[in-house]
Amino acid sequence: MSKPTFRFTHYDLKEQRAGAIIEVTLSAVNNVRLMTAPNFQRFKETLDFKWVGGVAKKSPIKVTIPESAHWHLIVDMEGHHGLAESSVKMIAPPAAAPRINKAS
Template sequence: MPKPNFRFTHYDLKEQRAGTIIEVSLNAVNNVRLMTAPNFQRFTEVLDFKYIGGVARKSPIKIAVPESGHWHVIVDMEGHHGLAESSVKVIAAPANQKTPRAS
């Protein structure tokens, strides 16, 4: 099975709720890609895949999880000079606020 021909760091975020904020810190410009489990599988097989994110020129970068499910973050050097050192922090989704009922 072919593998991507560039270096990357993989973070398995497991199950995350919609609205959860993923904060990625980098020490250099790299690509940051948030993707579902099936898209991560396609990424590892060098097939077309979908993701949220792109080139991170500043750090940290924050990406919101669009829907509940199993998510992965990839930090990769495709198109850049080298693989950045990176870290990922999961920030809980804001609690659903209930509007008070008029009496």
């Protein structure tokens, strides 16, 4: 089993609800890739994988969790000069509006 040939930082975000926002702070331009657990496994095995994100040219950037699942965030230097220092902060999804029942 092969591994990616470039350096990366991995953040295991665990189970996250759709709509949660991840704020990523970087010290340099790097790729930011948000992926599900099965896609992270494919990434580690250098197979085709699906992800959300892209080249982060500014910092911080915010990425929204598209669906409830176990998520991983990768910051990587593929195509860039070096691996950026990075940090991740979770921002809770907006609370659902309270339901108001009409009186009959």
